Amino acid sequence: MKANCWMGRNTVEVREVPDPRILNSRDAVVRITSTAICGSDLHLYDGYIPTMKKGDILGHEFMGEVVEVGPKVSTLKVGDRVVVPFPIACGACTSCQHGMYSVCENSNPNAGMAEKLMGHAPSGIFGYSHMLGGYPGGQAQYARVPFADVGPIKIEDDLPDEKVLFLSDILPTGWMGAEMCDIKPGDTIAVWGAGPVGQFAVASAYLMGADRVICIDRFPYRLRNAERAGAETLNYEEVDVLDALRDMTAGRGPDACIDAVGMEAHHPVPAMYAYDRAKQAARLETERPYVLREAIMACRNGGIVSVIGVYGGMLDKFPMGSLMNRSLTLRSGQCHVQRYLKPLLNKIRKGDIDPSFVISHRMRLEDAPRGFEMFKNKVDDCNKIVLTP
Template identity: 85%
Template sequence: MKANCWMGRNTVEVREVPDPAILNARDAVVRITSTAVCGSDLHLYDGYVPTMKKGDVIGHEFMGEVVEVGPKVTSLRAGDRVVVPFPIACGDCGACAHGMYSVCENSNPNAGLAEKFMGHSPAGIFGYSHMLGGYPGGQAEYARVPFADVGPIKIEDDLPDEKVLFLSDILPTGWMGAEMCDIKPGDVVAVWGAGPVGQFAVVSALLLGAERVICIDRFPYRLGYAARVGAETLNYEEADVLDALRDMTAGRGPDACIDAVGMEAHHPTTAVHAYDRVKQATRMETERPHALREAIMACRNGGVVSVIGVYGGLLDKFPMGALMNRSLTLRAGQCHVQRYLKPLLGRIRNGEIDPSFVVSHRMTLDDAPRAYEMFKNKEDDCNKVVLIP
């Protein structure tokens, strides 16, 4: 089959790779009908996620048709149309029992490797390094789906792929980011990053009762997407973010702040940005945490900072004094996607959310290398690429 493979920093290639097969009684094989390029994939593309190997199949946002199931899978059968969550979860461990699927205790066969980096291992993830399981990803014609009786959700109506595909990751991620803010009526929420995850965080915060949502980015077209779903916008290349947020909140600061950027943030101050780029390039730190620093400094006393942007390891100049002395709450996590599938599918069916608004480009799987370059370099106002195998 054809699959998009990581071939080294800033290089992906569509290659012929072996077809997936049932390896475990709880496996399924899915023929992929739609897959997408995620902002998290750019961290792989840029070479900042360790334990990638040349030829690894990448991609973790996908859906399709079940073509084969293992003998212990009773919830699915060939022909079912499914969306597959990006974290792989067994459904039986203590973490899964508490709905914390992205830290499943059984789905990462390389847990020892992850423990060296993180202390304890999170769940396995499709197409996201050997540290997180070495599972082939979903930017391919077919994928093996472990624990298929736990993860995939059946789509039993005629909703088009683009309305449900993002249940695999970015819609639940945006929702969880807003949910972790404990939003109350009248709250002001600030979101760093107006990419698709940030856009869904805006939508989610408003649906959860925020009175105002302020979205921060530097690309006018991305801020335009955020504005169309109800955000006030702030371009950090045109205004000092901390001063602007004080002015917009009468000096108080947002009640909650969401970091939807993660490890490759930019900063308008050349010296600060250069400092982090040098330390990141020399692996003295793995992150450029500008958005996180600002979110902590901007948040009102006693507020919540919610982190859904991906981080990989170590960062410098973390404002721990602000976090501690001002009674801030810091919450973070890879999304527990399985927890949100049914509720969010219900909201899509009811017309409360139409996730397809984020899609700007539709391309074939063969076009994946071009899609990565467009998405990374923000060419042609590229917001979200869906690949059709």
């Protein structure tokens, strides 16, 4: 089959690779009909996530048709149309039983690698380094899906792929980011990052009852997308974000702040950007945490900072004094996608949200290398790319 493979920093290639096969009685094999390039894929592309190996198949947002099932998979049959969540979860461990699927205790066969960096291991993730399981990803014609009796959700109506594909990751991620804010009527929420996850966080915050949502980015087309989702916007290259948020909230600050950017944030002050960029390039820290620092400083006293942007390891100059002295709550996590599949599918069916609004480009799988460059460099107002194998 054909698959998009990581070949080194800033290099991916679509190559012929062996077809996946059933390895465990709870596996399924899915013929992929739609897959996508995610912003967190760029962390792999840029070389900031450790334990990648040449030839690894990328991609964790995918859906398709079941073509084979293991003998212990009773919930799926050949021919079923499914969306596959990006975290791989067993459904039986303590974490899964508490709905915390992205920290499943049984799905990461390389837990020891992650423990060296993180203390404890999260779940396995499709196409996202050997530290997170070494599972081949979904930017391919076929994928093996472990624990197929737990993860995939069947799409049993005629909803097109583009309306349901993002149940695999970015729609639940944006929803969870807003949910962690404990939104109450009248609240003001600030969202850093107007990419697809940030746009879904904006839409989710309004669906949960927020009165105002303010979105911060620097690319005009992304800010326009956030405005279409209902947000007020700030271009951080044109204003001082902390001052602007104080002015917009009568000096109080947002009730909650969402970091939808993560480890490769940009900063308009050259000296600040150079400091973290140099340390990151030298592997003295793994993150550029400007957004996280700013979100903590901006949030009102007693507020919540919700972190859904991906971080990989260690960061410098964390404002712990602000967090502690002002009674802030910090919440974070890779999304527990399985928890949200049915509720969000129901919202799509009811017309509460149409996730396809984030799609800007559609390409063949063979065009994935060009797609990665477009997405990374924001060419042609690239917001979200869907690939068709």
